[in-house]
Amino acid sequence: MKGVVFREFIDMVESSFSPEIADSIIELSDLSTGGAYTSVGTYDHREIIQLVSRLSERTGIAVPDLLRAFGNHLLGRFAALYPSHFIGRNSTFDFLSILDNKIHVEVKKLYPDAELPVFDHSSPDPNVMAFVYRSKRPFADLAEGLIRGCIAYFNENIDMQREDYPCEEGAHTRFMLRKMVNV
The missing domain is CATH 3.90.1520.10 (H-NOX domain)
Structure with a gap:
């Protein structure tokens, strides 16, 4: 899975919850990357599953609800990052x-x-x-x-x-x- 998706997830957690929660879900997860993602890198999709699961544990929000909220957020970010895909x-x-x-x-x-x-x-x-x-x-x-x-x-x-x-x-x-x- 491309790093841009991971970066956007961490950014969403920081803005929707807090930077402290973002740090804690990274620390609680067993990530080969240690939570350091570059936008162009490719990473194991199971890492984002871990991050979402940890966020669910911290917030009490169900994983499916968090994934849907992230998808909604991600579409807006894709529109901002890749406007040429939306033109026309x-x-x-x-x-x-x-x-x-x-x-x-x-x-x-x-x-x-x-x-x-x-x-x-x-x-x-x-x-x-x-x-x-x-x-x-x-x-x-x-x-x-x-x-x-x-x-x-x-x-x-x-x-x-x-x-x-x-x-x-x-x-x-x-x-x-x-x-x-x-x-």
Whole structure:
């Protein structure tokens, strides 16, 4: 997992909770890095799982809720750090539809070693999108937070339903997004 994700998580903990809590979750975790992450480095995804688990223990907030909050935060940070990915996109559906075939292609150019999740989508109706997330990592809650962050970024009224599918490792989840059209 790319270091930018780790850095953004630590920054979110510092700003949403406190620098002391960020330091304590790093100290309580068994991290090969000691909690030192560079934005361009690649790190074991299990380290972020440890950090989120320690944050949950410290705050009493459930891990899935923390991952969703982090995903929401991360979308906003990605919009600030990588504005070119958002230029010309005018809706959640428009943005989500380009993740695999445009944004991930660009990410792979910058970080050839990146292990990215796979996203499939279909729109049987202009107001409905089925968005499927597959990953070797257990981050469906993070993906949900990113989608919710995207909805907020584009200031849309979209209902989201989630269905998790069994898989041997990681996550396989379908998100059904429906634009709430004013009648």
